[in-house]
Amino acid sequence: xxxxxxxxxxxxxxxxxxxxxxxxxxxxxxxxxxxxxxxxxxxxxxxxxxxxxxxxxxxxxxxxxxxxxxxxxxxxxxxxxxxxxxxxxxxxxxxxxxxxxxxxxxxxxxxxxxxxxxxxxxxxxxxxxxxxxxxxxxxxxxxxxxxxxxxxxxxxxxxxxxxxxxxxxxxxxxxxxxxxxxxxxxxxxxxxxxxxxxxxxxxxxxxxxxxxxxxxxxxxxxxxxxxxxxxxxxxxxxxxxxxxxxxxxxxxxxxxxxxxxxxxxxxxxxxxxxxxxxxxxxxxxxxxxxxxxxxxxxxxxxxxxxxxxxxxxxxxxxxxxxxxxxxxxxxxxxxxxxxxxxxxxxxxxxxxxxxxxxxxxxxxxxxx
Amino acid sequence: xxxxxxxxxxxxxxxxxxxxxxxxxxxxxxxxxxxxxxxxxxxxxxxxxxxxxxxxxxxxxxxxxxxxxxxxxxxxxxxxxxxxxxxxxxxxxxxxxxxxxxxxxxxxxxxxxxxxxxxxxxxxxxxxxxxxxxxxxxxxxxxxxxxxxxxxxxxxxxxxxxxxxxxxxxxxxxxxxxxxxxxxxxxxxxxxxxxxxxxxxxxxxxxxxxxxxxxxxxxxxxxxxxxxxxxxxxxxxxxxxxxxxxxx
Amino acid sequence: xxxxxxxxxxxxxxxxxxxxxxxxxxxxxxxxxxxxxxxxxxxxxxxxxxxxxxxxxxxxxxxxxxxxxxxxxxxxxxxxxxxxxxxxxxxxxxxxxxxxxxxxxxxxxxxxxxxxxxxxxxxxxxxxxxxxxxxxxxxxxxxxxxxxxxxxxxxxxxxxxxxxxxxxxxxxxxxxxxxxxxxxxxxxxxxxxxxxxxxxxxxxxxxxxxxxxxxxxxxxxxxxxxxxxxxxxxxxxxxxxxxxxxxxxxxxxxxxxxxxxxxxxxxxxxxxxxxxxxxxxxxxxxxxxxxxxxxxxxxxxxxxxxxxxxxxxxxxxxxxxxxxxxxxxxxxxxxxxxxxxxxxxxxxxxxxxxxxxxxxxxxxxxxxxxxx
Numbered sequence: 001x002x003x004x005x006x007x008x009x010x011x012x013x014x015x016x017x018x019x020x021x022x023x024x025x026x027x028x029x030x031x032x033x034x035x036x037x038x039x040x041x042x043x044x045x046x047x048x049x050x051x052x053x054x055x056x057x058x059x060x061x062x063x064x065x066x067x068x069x070x071x072x073x074x075x076x077x078x079x080x081x082x083x084x085x086x087x088x089x090x091x092x093x094x095x096x097x098x099x100x101x102x103x104x105x106x107x108x109x110x111x112x113x114x115x116x117x118x119x120x121x122x123x124x125x126x127x128x129x130x131x132x133x134x135x136x137x138x139x140x141x142x143x144x145x146x147x148x149x150x151x152x153x154x155x156x157x158x159x160x161x162x163x164x165x166x167x168x169x170x171x172x173x174x175x176x177x178x179x180x181x182x183x184x185x186x187x188x189x190x191x192x193x194x195x196x197x198x199x200x201x202x203x204x205x206x207x208x209x210x211x212x213x214x215x216x217x218x219x220x221x222x223x224x225x226x227x228x229x230x231x232x233x234x235x236x237x238x239x240x241x242x243x244x245x246x247x248x249x250x251x252x253x254x255x256x257x258x259x260x261x262x263x264x265x266x267x268x269x270x271x272x273x274x275x276x277x278x279x280x281x282x283x284x285x286x287x288x289x290x291x292x293x294x295x296x297x298x299x300x301x302x303x304x305x306x307x308x309x310x311x312x313x314x315x316x317x318x319x320x321x322x323x324x325x326x327x328x329x330x331x332x333x334x335x336x337x338x339x340x341x342x343x344x345x346x347x348x349x350x351x352x353x354x355x356x357x358x359x360x361x362x363x364x365x366x367x368x
Numbered sequence: 369x370x371x372x373x374x375x376x377x378x379x380x381x382x383x384x385x386x387x388x389x390x391x392x393x394x395x396x397x398x399x400x401x402x403x404x405x406x407x408x409x410x411x412x413x414x415x416x417x418x419x420x421x422x423x424x425x426x427x428x429x430x431x432x433x434x435x436x437x438x439x440x441x442x443x444x445x446x447x448x449x450x451x452x453x454x455x456x457x458x459x460x461x462x463x464x465x466x467x468x469x470x471x472x473x474x475x476x477x478x479x480x481x482x483x484x485x486x487x488x489x490x491x492x493x494x495x496x497x498x499x500x501x502x503x504x505x506x507x508x509x510x511x512x513x514x515x516x517x518x519x520x521x522x523x524x525x526x527x528x529x530x531x532x533x534x535x536x537x538x539x540x541x542x543x544x545x546x547x548x549x550x551x552x553x554x555x556x557x558x559x560x561x562x563x564x565x566x567x568x569x570x571x572x573x574x575x576x577x578x579x580x581x582x583x584x585x586x587x588x589x590x591x592x593x594x595x596x597x598x599x600x601x602x603x604x605x606x607x608x609x610x611x612x613x614x615x616x
Numbered sequence: 617x618x619x620x621x622x623x624x625x626x627x628x629x630x631x632x633x634x635x636x637x638x639x640x641x642x643x644x645x646x647x648x649x650x651x652x653x654x655x656x657x658x659x660x661x662x663x664x665x666x667x668x669x670x671x672x673x674x675x676x677x678x679x680x681x682x683x684x685x686x687x688x689x690x691x692x693x694x695x696x697x698x699x700x701x702x703x704x705x706x707x708x709x710x711x712x713x714x715x716x717x718x719x720x721x722x723x724x725x726x727x728x729x730x731x732x733x734x735x736x737x738x739x740x741x742x743x744x745x746x747x748x749x750x751x752x753x754x755x756x757x758x759x760x761x762x763x764x765x766x767x768x769x770x771x772x773x774x775x776x777x778x779x780x781x782x783x784x785x786x787x788x789x790x791x792x793x794x795x796x797x798x799x800x801x802x803x804x805x806x807x808x809x810x811x812x813x814x815x816x817x818x819x820x821x822x823x824x825x826x827x828x829x830x831x832x833x834x835x836x837x838x839x840x841x842x843x844x845x846x847x848x849x850x851x852x853x854x855x856x857x858x859x860x861x862x863x864x865x866x867x868x869x870x871x872x873x874x875x876x877x878x879x880x881x882x883x884x885x886x887x888x889x890x891x892x893x894x895x896x897x898x899x900x901x902x903x904x905x906x907x908x909x910x911x912x913x914x915x916x917x918x919x920x921x922x923x924x925x926x927x928x929x930x931x932x933x934x935x936x937x938x939x940x941x942x943x944x945x946x947x948x949x950x951x952x953x954x955x956x957x958x959x960x961x962x963x964x965x966x967x968x969x970x971x972x973x974x975x976x977x978x979x980x981x982x983x984x985x986x987x988x
Contacts, residue, residue, distance in 0.1 A: 018901075018903075018904070020899065020904045020907075020908065021903060021904055021907055024907040024908060024910075024911050025907070027911070028911055028914070031911070031914075031915060032914070032918075035915065035918050035919060035933075036918075038930060038933070039918075039919060039929045039930060039932075039933035039936075040918060040919075040923070040924045040929070041741075041924060041928050041929075043741060043742055043745075043928055044742075044925060044927075044928055045927070045928050046927050046928065047925070047927050047928075048927060074927075086785075089785060089786070089955060090951065090955045090956065090957045090958075090961055091951075091957070091961050092947055092950075092951050092955075092957070092961075095927070108776045108778070109776070112776050112777060113776070113777050113778075113779060114776075114778055114779070115778070115779040115780070115781060116778060116779070116780050116781075117780075117781050117782075117783065118780060118781070118782045118783070119782075119783050119784075119785055120782065120783070120784050120785065121785060121786055121955075122784035122785060122786055122787035122788065122790055123786050123787055123794070123795055123950050123954045123955065124795045124925065125784075125787060125790035125791065125792050125794075125795060126660070126792070127925055128784055128787075128790065129660075129790065130742070130746065132782045133746065133749055135780075136780050136782070137749065139778055139780055140778075140780075142778070143776070143777065143778050146776055154724055154725075154728055154729075154759070154762050154763045154766055155728065155729050155730075155759065156724065156729075156730050156731075156732060156755055156756075156758070156759045156762070157729065157730070157731050157732070158731075158732045158733075158734055158751075158752055158755055159731060159732070159733050159734065160734045160735075160736065160748050161733070161734065161735045161736070162736055162738035162744055163705060163735055163736060163737055163738055164737060164738055164739050165738040165739050165741065165744075166738065169741065172738075172739045172741075173739055173740050173741075193903055197903070279636070280902055280903065281636050281815070281819075281902065282636050284902075284903075284906050285636060285639075285640060288910075289640075289643070289644065289647065293647075293648075297651070297652065297655045298655065302923065303655050304740075304743075306662060307661070307662070308654065308655050309654055312651070312654055312655055326708070329739065330706075333739055334706060334739075336706060340706065340707065421831050422830075422831065422986070422987055423827065423830055423831060423986075423987060423988065424987065424988055425987050425988065442987060443833055443835075444833075446831060446832055446833040447833045449831070451827075451828070451831040453824065453827050453828065455824045455827075456824070457823075457824045457825050457826075457827050457828040458825065458828065459626070459630065459825055461629075461630050461633050461634070462626065462629060462630065466626070466629065469622070469625075470622055470625070470626045471828075471832070473618065473619065473622035474619060474622060474623075474832045474833075474834050475832060475833070476619075476833075502633075518828075
């Protein structure tokens, strides 16, 4: 037992003495939380638009005023000719153009109909869609303000209630995802590199010759990263709660337990990767391409899984991070308890067991 | 400063923070001499050598190597010296021939010269059959011999060898020293560090470093007389007993 | 000159003998380009809705049918229990619940006004927003139908109607892959350019071969060029492979000229190579180099406008993006590929990236010391 503790201490020293690595492993989650929390959002606002007003009458200026006032739009160009549109788009200066035809107000008053053209830069289809929808809504609002005088019969009013995230904060979606990413990185990649490095440097053989049981060496290697992962989780949760105002609605104990479970899964994956990698470079590449990238892609936090083609959705079920992401979302943001997440937890635990068995077997074979 | 000497060093010092690795050493090495630089692990040998090769900046002191000032003309020094590091530092994913071509080219040899030298070296070291094998497939002894040849490829004035025979079998060690003698015979100054005491006997002169300082310097015969010892090994043990530093 | 040639010979030999790098160069573009764009679809569609119909009148059924007929919505549950619908949302089976209270029909007809209640899962704010807007549109349409039933057309004062026609330029099919693929190409090139080059140099440091190099009379700039050029070439190769794949699998053919793209890529690569070089002068082990490159890359990519729009970012983040070379390349790629922008249009982007290149490379050269 004592030898085991010595090994653990040595591994901690390795980790603690590499200041640069340590800095990154601590700093990365913090940086990600800050970026995701404050800079990234799928929400659309302050989009640069141009107005092409061929009419320049009271109606158009009222509508333009509504655009100015909206937080979704930022009018950056007032154009005069249709021909100016394409170059302005090509220079990348605007996302949407609102085009008023000549004699807009006249047509509206005398023929009861007039048209407005919305030209969207559909390079980013989602933004184009969203901008078009918001712009249309502004125009429709103006239309109904013209109808103010008449009181419509047979009206249906709809009341909306936003659940779990009344302020529509983007961070609610991201925080669980960042947790998954960080745990994967620290747990799997770092563990695999640490083990493979000993192989590469040749010191692994020294260890194998020593009286300590090899598996204990491996476990000793994982422990600092287990510890580091939990520290990272703590820092992420603290940041989320106090800096991003993302509350932990559900049970903290349950949340911590699930994090622990997932970290173990990540460590097991790290072990597996180390048993199939011959060099550090290879371990890094496999961790990145085979683990990290799928975690980002298929966990559901960057890209909605439900939008993916079916084969990809099937693959996403094999990614442990996906289950973890949903579990954390449920506990942290919806505030549900074990009764909702028990099945996902079971699946995650099942994955852990399978991974442990496979990687231990492979590792034993490698040793011989 | 002895400008006639191949290497002339006065009070050369290297400090890392509060730790003085090399403490004001001074010595001259004559042209064509085989100068042995001895000491225990951690005594400062490698640090001193790295300074002379222009790999590490001295903290203080003066040195002239191959006629050039260590501080101001270190790049000129590099043209005239060869170096074999303690840790194997040639490219394991290149073949013997490719390593030669690379370093020969870097030192400005023409293609003709490189071919000539390579042929000579392959024959001399009996490496012909392995000329196109990747270096990583060579056994350690041959790797060391290859390193030495590459260090000599441009016929430098001085060649610095850091523990060149570390870990090789006795026969290879003899072969190595034969090569060193041949080089010295041709006029190359050989500056070699080692902790094999029997090799110390092969040198023209030796210096022994303890805790960063040179505690003894003379021919092996003289040192033995001085310390009333049976051989260099004995001299070394006597001096090493006074050492405060050990394995780094 | 000859020294440089010899250096390059050695570098290329080593690269081609390294199976990991080769695999990376060919597999990475393939995997990323084939799978990522398929996975990355942010469009809001297939919103799962649970309708709570406590009225069970012909109006409530008509409304429900209208909703389920819409392409935006997927009717997953039709129940009379609001709790059940909320449970659907909790279990992620539904994104929205619409409650049609009892006497809905009666109230429209008799009281002239009826109320509906919508509850939306707002964890994904954008989805909730758009979902709400779409659902409201459907309800309003239904409302108009109801009115038309009861009120004869001539009795309604003719109201001025504004017709809004929306046109999509540059990507008329609203193909999300057209948006993602150019961005992914940028990431690929960036990774080869900075990541691999940093690792390569640090590896020499870690295994000790750099000592032998430092002891030779080789000049700093020769060594550095010898390291830059191979990865510069590799970056362009990866770009070419990527563009071929984009053309074959997604039918993406640049609107603008290939020449423009390559010119920009050449300059851009120099700047990210400079970054890789710089990182290598500050790290001792491959692990450190990898982590730091990764860390920096992650920041650059996230804040480069690949996934989310720069316009929506707060002021401080937008300022940061101005110092991020990735931002410029992503913009340029999208501009040239989709909009056919010309070299002239992107001249500022080119200039800025060139300046980055000079600064980063200069800094790295100054930092690199043959003598420590």
